[in-house]
Amino acid sequence: MYRIGVDLGGTNIVVGIIDENNRIVAKAQRKTNAPRPAEAIFDDMADAIREAMEKLGVTKDDIRSIGVGTPGSVNKALELIEFANNLGFDNVPAYRLLRVRTGIENVYFDNDANCAALGEAVAGCGQGVKDFVMVTLGTGVGSGIIVNGKLVTGVNYAAGEMGHTVIVFGGVPCNCGRRGCWEKYSSATALISQTKDAMRLHPESKMWDVAGEFSRVNGRTAFEAAKLGDPAAKKVVNDYEAYLACGISNLINIFQPDMICVGGGIGNERENLLAPVRRIVNSEIYSIHAKKQTRIVSATLGNDAGVIGAALLDE
Amino acid sequence: MYRIGVDLGGTNIVVGIIDENNRIVAKAQRKTNAPRPAEAIFDDMADAIREAMEKLGVTKDDIRSIGVGTPGSVNKALELIEFANNLGFDNVPAYRLLRVRTGIENVYFDNDANCAALGEAVAGCGQGVKDFVMVTLGTGVGSGIIVNGKLVTGVNYAAGEMGHTVIVFGGVPCNCGRRGCWEKYSSATALISQTKDAMRLHPESKMWDVAGEFSRVNGRTAFEAAKLGDPAAKKVVNDYEAYLACGISNLINIFQPDMICVGGGIGNERENLLAPVRRIVNSEIYSIHAKKQTRIVSATLGNDAGVIGAALLDE
Numbered sequence: 001m002y003r004i005g006v007d008l009g010g011t012n013i014v015v016g017i018i019d020e021n022n023r024i025v026a027k028a029q030r031k032t033n034a035p036r037p038a039e040a041i042f043d044d045m046a047d048a049i050r051e052a053m054e055k056l057g058v059t060k061d062d063i064r065s066i067g068v069g070t071p072g073s074v075n076k077a078l079e080l081i082e083f084a085n086n087l088g089f090d091n092v093p094a095y096r097l098l099r100v101r102t103g104i105e106n107v108y109f110d111n112d113a114n115c116a117a118l119g120e121a122v123a124g125c126g127q128g129v130k131d132f133v134m135v136t137l138g139t140g141v142g143s144g145i146i147v148n149g150k151l152v153t154g155v156n157y158a159a160g161e162m163g164h165t166v167i168v169f170g171g172v173p174c175n176c177g178r179r180g181c182w183e184k185y186s187s188a189t190a191l192i193s194q195t196k197d198a199m200r201l202h203p204e205s206k207m208w209d210v211a212g213e214f215s216r217v218n219g220r221t222a223f224e225a226a227k228l229g230d231p232a233a234k235k236v237v238n239d240y241e242a243y244l245a246c247g248i249s250n251l252i253n254i255f256q257p258d259m260i261c262v263g264g265g266i267g268n269e270r271e272n273l274l275a276p277v278r279r280i281v282n283s284e285i286y287s288i289h290a291k292k293q294t295r296i297v298s299a300t301l302g303n304d305a306g307v308i309g310a311a312l313l314d315e
Numbered sequence: 316m317y318r319i320g321v322d323l324g325g326t327n328i329v330v331g332i333i334d335e336n337n338r339i340v341a342k343a344q345r346k347t348n349a350p351r352p353a354e355a356i357f358d359d360m361a362d363a364i365r366e367a368m369e370k371l372g373v374t375k376d377d378i379r380s381i382g383v384g385t386p387g388s389v390n391k392a393l394e395l396i397e398f399a400n401n402l403g404f405d406n407v408p409a410y411r412l413l414r415v416r417t418g419i420e421n422v423y424f425d426n427d428a429n430c431a432a433l434g435e436a437v438a439g440c441g442q443g444v445k446d447f448v449m450v451t452l453g454t455g456v457g458s459g460i461i462v463n464g465k466l467v468t469g470v471n472y473a474a475g476e477m478g479h480t481v482i483v484f485g486g487v488p489c490n491c492g493r494r495g496c497w498e499k500y501s502s503a504t505a506l507i508s509q510t511k512d513a514m515r516l517h518p519e520s521k522m523w524d525v526a527g528e529f530s531r532v533n534g535r536t537a538f539e540a541a542k543l544g545d546p547a548a549k550k551v552v553n554d555y556e557a558y559l560a561c562g563i564s565n566l567i568n569i570f571q572p573d574m575i576c577v578g579g580g581i582g583n584e585r586e587n588l589l590a591p592v593r594r595i596v597n598s599e600i601y602s603i604h605a606k607k608q609t610r611i612v613s614a615t616l617g618n619d620a621g622v623i624g625a626a627l628l629d630e
């Protein structure tokens with residue numbers, strides 16, 4: 001039997017079919033073109049599912065389930081996508097829309113950050129791990145939390161918003177309405193803004209050469225200039241690492257998971273980022289003398305994590 | 316069948332026997348007199364257990380299990396209390412010490428904050444609730460986290476240290492080595508220190524009359540002076556509420572539990588504290604539009620929570 005995973009993003013709908021070893025064996029893709037009516041988006045999703053099944057040469061009798069990772073919040077009891085701002089969704093009866101278009105009854109939905117966490121925990125860096133947290137450093141700071149092998153979804157399926165925990169009381173205003181949320185200091189967006197602030201203060205910095213143009217500053221600019229020995233860039237990187245380590249230490253003091261997996265755009269810095277972060281975390285965590293410690297590792301599945309995790313939602 | 320719960324504290328060893336309705340039906344108590352050899356402490360614990368059993372008129376054939384809540388960290392795999400600073404314990408073979416003294420094989424140990432959470436979740440304010448967090452505002456800020464009916468203990472049994480999550484990056488130094496931990500702002504100790512700071516700045520404040528002497532300032536001083544309309548006291552209380560609400564909002568964004576239960580010395584302020592905290596939390600949480608929201612309530616079992624929770628460890 002095969003399972004289908006769908007990563008429903010703001011830009012693309014990515015469909016993957018996984019085999020019994022949790023490996024993707026067929027793929028298909030459509031543009032999301034949001035916002036448009038949910039019915040049209042689900043038409044294209046079903047079309048991509050058909051294409052992937054044809055590529056693999058299977059029929060719906062070979063498919064055990066379809067899982068979909070979506071932005072926003074899923075109400076599993078009511079079988080709705082309750083809110084998804086960047087899709088323009090408001091109480092969309094997603095389960096039904098997918099069932100009638102595919103003829104497949106077993107459909108599952110969850111938040112996209114949760115699906116990525118499940119994918120990495122089961123089929124990526126965390127294979128065999130029971131207590132696992134995934135942190136995604138992208139536009140925001142996403143997180144998915146697995147305790148005892150199960151996603152923590154909470155009473156309203158909206159748990160795992162570690163990016164919206166305050167680490168700087170009264171700090172930078174966040175879109176969520178609070179001040180000082182972790183994602184205002186540790187997202188790629190935050191790093192880019194910290195980099196630009198330092199460039200304005202330091203016209204002599206090598207960050208200007210690395211970026212070429214101010215408008216081309218990205219999450220790698222400060223890391224690359226720091227490697228060239230630029231002091232202003234080093235400070236940007238060190239400060240960013242300290243904020244990231246703060247949130248990761250918080251996570252460890254709360255959960256003591258087997259593993260924290262760091263993914264997303266900035267996560268691609270891998271050991272360049274994680275080695276210094278690990279040093280700070282190891283000096284900060286509460287259970288500093290415990291025999292067993294949380295491992296902090298890089299994500300391994302890249303963009304496939306969300307598709308694979310969505311396919312695993314039926315477990 | 317009955318179960319025995321033990322709250323092993325820095326000052327007292329409290330033993331309770333619970334019936335099948337999770338109600339305490341017999342109690343006995345000894346002084347801990349720590350630090351002294353673990354063997355002597357366990358002698359007195361076993362003695363108090365015998366006393367409680369005699370009071371109730373039961374023998375060990377009527378006892379299903381003994382559970383013990385202890386400060387510090389328990390290693391369940393190795394059956395040790397690994398560290399407990401205020402007992403002077405270092406790798407104490409607690410399970411064996413208790414078994415040989417009582418002749419009862421089924422013994423369980425867990426952290427005291429976890430036991431209190433379990434007690435409130437099962438037999439106190441949270442009866443029937445699956446996802447539950449208890450926050451204890453005492454000397455520190457303790458927390459116990461229950462997800463899907465089970466205590467979150469983490470890979471090294473040291474999870475649930477919400478008091479040692481940073482909410483003020485670079486803030487007040489904490490005993491744990493970090494800066495800006497929640498417990499440096501929301502514990503009873505923190506409130507007393509905030510009260511004293513405000514009194515020094517405001518010799519005209521009614522807090523001086525309420526306390527009588529500076530050395531008698533306690534966790535109620537600011538609340539009582541605020542009720543009398545004292546502006547400096549009101550500011551202390553408002554600031555304290557804001558810090559408490561910050562940590563509680565963090566908890567909700569992470570877990571979305573059914574219920575957060577607030578106990579400990581400052582928790583005794585009940586609605587006087589929780590009503591304003593709830594107002595701040597409701598304006599801050601991420602899933603502000605979700606149909607189901609976390610309830611924030613006062614603990615109901617007081618000091619019995621730890622004993623009852625310890626007795627429930629065999630579930």
